[in-house]
Amino acid sequence: MSAAVNKSIIDLLMAGGVASREEAAQLAQNLNGGSWTMQVLDSGKVDEQRFLTAIGNFFRVPVVTLDAKAIDRQTLSILPPRFVFQHHILPIEEKENSVVLATYDLFNSAGRQLVTQLLKKPAEWVLVPRTQLLRAMKTLYGVGAETFDEILKANRGFEVLQEGETATDIHVEPLENDIRIRYRIDGILHEVAVPPQLRVLHAAIISRLKVMSHMDIAERRLPQDGRMNLHAANQEIDVRVSTIPTVNGESISLRLLARGGKEFGFQRLDLSQEQETVIRHLLAQPNGIILLTGPTGCGKSTSLYCFLSTINSVSRRIITIEEPVEYKLPGVLQMDVKPEIDFTFARGLRHILRQDPNVVMVGEIRDVETADIAIRAAMTGHLVFSTLHTNDAVGGITRLLDMDVEPFLLASVVKSFIAQRLVRTICQECAEKVAYPAEYLAEIGFPVRELGTQFMRGKGCDHCRHTGYQGRTAIYEICVVTEPLRKMIMRKKDGGELKQCAIAEGMETLRQDGWRRVAQGTTTIEEVVRVTQTDEVMAETTEEAEPVVAG
Numbered sequence: 001m002s003a004a005v006n007k008s009i010i011d012l013l014m015a016g017g018v019a020s021r022e023e024a025a026q027l028a029q030n031l032n033g034g035s036w037t038m039q040v041l042d043s044g045k046v047d048e049q050r051f052l053t054a055i056g057n058f059f060r061v062p063v064v065t066l067d068a069k070a071i072d073r074q075t076l077s078i079l080p081p082r083f084v085f086q087h088h089i090l091p092i093e094e095k096e097n098s099v100v101l102a103t104y105d106l107f108n109s110a111g112r113q114l115v116t117q118l119l120k121k122p123a124e125w126v127l128v129p130r131t132q133l134l135r136a137m138k139t140l141y142g143v144g145a146e147t148f149d150e151i152l153k154a155n156r157g158f159e160v161l162q163e164g165e166t167a168t169d170i171h172v173e174p175l176e177n178d179i180r181i182r183y184r185i186d187g188i189l190h191e192v193a194v195p196p197q198l199r200v201l202h203a204a205i206i207s208r209l210k211v212m213s214h215m216d217i218a219e220r221r222l223p224q225d226g227r228m229n230l231h232a233a234n235q236e237i238d239v240r241v242s243t244i245p246t247v248n249g250e251s252i253s254l255r256l257l258a259r260g261g262k263e264f265g266f267q268r269l270d271l272s273q274e275q276e277t278v279i280r281h282l283l284a285q286p287n288g289i290i291l292l293t294g295p296t297g298c299g300k301s302t303s304l305y306c307f308l309s310t311i312n313s314v315s316r317r318i319i320t321i322e323e324p325v326e327y328k329l330p331g332v333l334q335m336d337v338k339p340e341i342d343f344t345f346a347r348g349l350r351h352i353l354r355q356d357p358n359v360v361m362v363g364e365i366r367d368v369e370t371a372d373i374a375i376r377a378a379m380t381g382h383l384v385f386s387t388l389h390t391n392d393a394v395g396g397i398t399r400l401l402d403m404d405v406e407p408f409l410l411a412s413v414v415k416s417f418i419a420q421r422l423v424r425t426i427c428q429e430c431a432e433k434v435a436y437p438a439e440y441l442a443e444i445g446f447p448v449r450e451l452g453t454q455f456m457r458g459k460g461c462d463h464c465r466h467t468g469y470q471g472r473t474a475i476y477e478i479c480v481v482t483e484p485l486r487k488m489i490m491r492k493k494d495g496g497e498l499k500q501c502a503i504a505e506g507m508e509t510l511r512q513d514g515w516r517r518v519a520q521g522t523t524t525i526e527e528v529v530r531v532t533q534t535d536e537v538m539a540e541t542t543e544e545a546e547p548v549v550a551g
Contacts, residue, residue: 012058013040016051037105041130048129052104056127059106066092066102066128068136075099079118081141087111088130090137098122104130131462139193168256168297172209174202174249185465186424186472187297206243206250213241221245227324240324257326264309264329268302270473272516278478279418283311288415289378291365293390293399299422299474300387301326304361307385308332311359319355321348322363337363346370353377362386368403375405378413391533392510393419393479394499397489411481411489419477421510421531423523427464431456436525444529445511451519458524473522475513475532480505 013024027040040046049063056063071092076084078091078099089111093100099121106112106125115123128136169184179199182189198205210217213226226241240255266276282290290307292300305327308318312331320329323337323345333355337343345362346369352360353373365371365386378384388396396417400410434457441448458468479502481489488501503509514528 008058012051012054013046015054016040016046016048018045037107038130041104052127052129055106059125061106061125061127063127064102066132066136068139071136071140073140076140079115083114083118084137084141087114088133088137089115090133090140092126094121095124098124100124100126102126102128102133102136104128104133135462141193170254170256172205172252172254174199174246174251176248179205186467186469187422188424188467190465202249206252209241209252209254210243213239215241215243220250238326264302264305264327266306266310269306271476272513275476275478275513278416278480279307280310282416282480283307283383285383285415287378287381287383287413289374289384289386289413290415291386291388291396291417293388293393293396293417293419294421295389295391297422298420299472300420301363303418303420303474304385304387305329308359308361311383316358317356318359318361319352319357320361320363321345321352322361344370346373349373349377353380353382357382359383360385364388365400365403368405371400371403371405375409375413379409390419392499393417393477393507394495394502395419396479397498398495401489401492407490407492411486414481416481417479419479419510420474421514422472422474423514423517423527423531424467424469425471425473425522426456426524427458427461427468427470429463429470430459430461430468431521432459434524444525446515446518446525447512451515454521455518455525456521468524469527473517475510475517475528477507477510477513479507 009028010021010024013027014021018024018027023045027043027045040051041048052063055061072094075091075094078094079089084090087108087110088103088105089108090102091099092102099119101115101123103111103125104127106127112123166185168187171180171182171184171189173180173182177199179194179202180191181194182191184190207217210224210226212228214228215224215226223242223244225243228239228241230237230239235258238257240257241252242255243250243252266280269276271279292303294300301322308320308329312318312329314331317333318329318331319333319335321335321337325334325336328334335348335352337345337348345364345366349360349362349370350373353376360374360377360382362370362374362384363386365374365388374384374386388399390396390399394417396419397410397414400414401407434455436446436453436455438448441453458464458470460466460468464470479485482505485498485501485505488498493501509532511528511532514523514532517523518525518528
């Protein structure tokens, strides 16, 4: 490298924020084609925007903000997807006499030379921040685009999972003339872009995933279930895989369960002090049944694991039967149900009771047989945990009564019904204050007098994929079976009366707990309204006031 060029490089680094010329000189000596800019950005010693501005001034190339939605998809066909992903050079506009190319790395001489051989028109360059460019590439080309050319040539499948995704579920769905891939992220489904030709590889994708999940690739007429292990985002992931036949071909769903990660304990549940006190008292009981209620995917299993971890000790023998075992707990004996060989919850629970357990966890009470055995277990001195699919806590009472469980047994052994939901939490990178009209707050029953009028929301940024939310937390409804409620259960009162009694006995509803989270700035009013039903039995009074403005 000549002294003049070296001086220019050092000047660029200094303009980008490097602290000293000596440090800049050391970085400049590592100049080695396309990788140098990435090394500089990864070093953390420059401010990217300042550095790009300096490079833009040096090469007389403009620095722009990239809007992926404004790019015509026809423009993407100008360069092969593999070239785009290898060299981080993105075609963003085709003009009459030139093609506009975006990059963050003008020092990638190899890529710039190769692109002139691929284009039929002269190149016109613009600089964009690296994060913007990489996100636009993924949005525009979609899942597997960087390897799509190889897939077509080799006629093989590819792995759908992408490193760094926070999805809990991935669905690969065949449409009539297309294929759709959707991720469930923070409880909401998001469709991801896929190459338009991907439909021709649908069978290969399904076969590849079946092989990885130890399924029968020749069987396409019946649903199948399998499991596989993957390494992604620097962690081990267990994947439950399920296929179903549809009129357009097989659809496959993947449930992702990260191994390790956070410890199971009360700190993970993020309970209020009052809720934690109530639940710790319930867990200290020597016998009885504690039931968690809610729809699929609301975090019931996680809560159960946290409860079990809290009471797990050498002096307690804990046995679980689940479908399937999602996380392994040290010191706990865990079993999978296997319906194909008639190993059901009821049958497994019968055998568990012969194993001298202190605590039993049944993944779900689905029928009267399982319910009766669980009740007998509680009556004979065992602490039993299980789940039900109901909309609220009191709904668990009516569900068991509908299963023909005897009211006197239900009233005597069930200690508590705990309902829960997961709400998305506000992204802290783009959180801002927001105001709501007083009429709207009154309409939804927000307790302004008790909780005030300070509200937050996420504006939307790259960190949260422009949703305004990042992560989830649980809200709870804890119905303790008190003596007045026990008497009403014995008389088989309807759900509305049972709920009124539970509230009178101090139960806080899901929506009330959600409002507390809103007041804390954890989530938004819209999110709580989305996941909870109106508390119709509550007669809350709200203030009639002028439109509320956040302070």
